[in-house]
Amino acid sequence: MCAGPPTEGAAPHDGGAGNMKFAQIIDFETERIDEVRELLRSYEEQARSQGRGGAPVARTLLKDRANPNRYLAVVQFESHEAAMANSDAPETNELAQALSALMTRPTAYTDCDIVDHQSMR
Numbered sequence: 001m002c003a004g005p006p007t008e009g010a011a012p013h014d015g016g017a018g019n020m021k022f023a024q025i026i027d028f029e030t031e032r033i034d035e036v037r038e039l040l041r042s043y044e045e046q047a048r049s050q051g052r053g054g055a056p057v058a059r060t061l062l063k064d065r066a067n068p069n070r071y072l073a074v075v076q077f078e079s080h081e082a083a084m085a086n087s088d089a090p091e092t093n094e095l096a097q098a099l100s101a102l103m104t105r106p107t108a109y110t111d112c113d114i115v116d117h118q119s120m121r
Contacts, residue, residue: 019079021114026073028099028107033071036102037061043095054078054085069104076114083111 030036040059047055056075064070077083086092100107 019081021117022077022080022083023112023114024075024077024083025110025112026075026107027110028071028073029067029069029104030071030102031069031104032102033063036071036099039095039098039102043091046091052086052089052091054082054089056086080111080113 040061044056044059046052054077056077058076060074062072062074064072077086
């Protein structure tokens with residue numbers, strides 16, 4: 001989704017191992033999830049076809065079982081710097097504006113460094 005700007009500030013500390021992967025958790029509510037998903041699909045397709053650098057590398061959309069209109073999107077980037085570059089892209093700003101019109105409350109963003117990721121298969 002990556003519609004929100006990653007928080008400015010100090011670069012993530014990675015113990016000297018190179019750029020740390022970055023994820024943004026986007027907490028939102030909508031009654032129009034099909035329209036949200038279509039906007040995301042279109043945005044992601046455009047990013048792939050343009051080979052846009054800094055674009056997200058993965059996205060997971062979660063639905064809250066206790067609140068059927070609440071969703072969490074986990075958007076992953078190669079680095080915090082890539083997320084910042086993506087945030088500055090005009091296409092991302094257009095997406096953010098279109099998505100905000102579909103929300104029933106203000107969206108909350110949480111910026112995270114990925115310190116461990118394991119596939120369980």
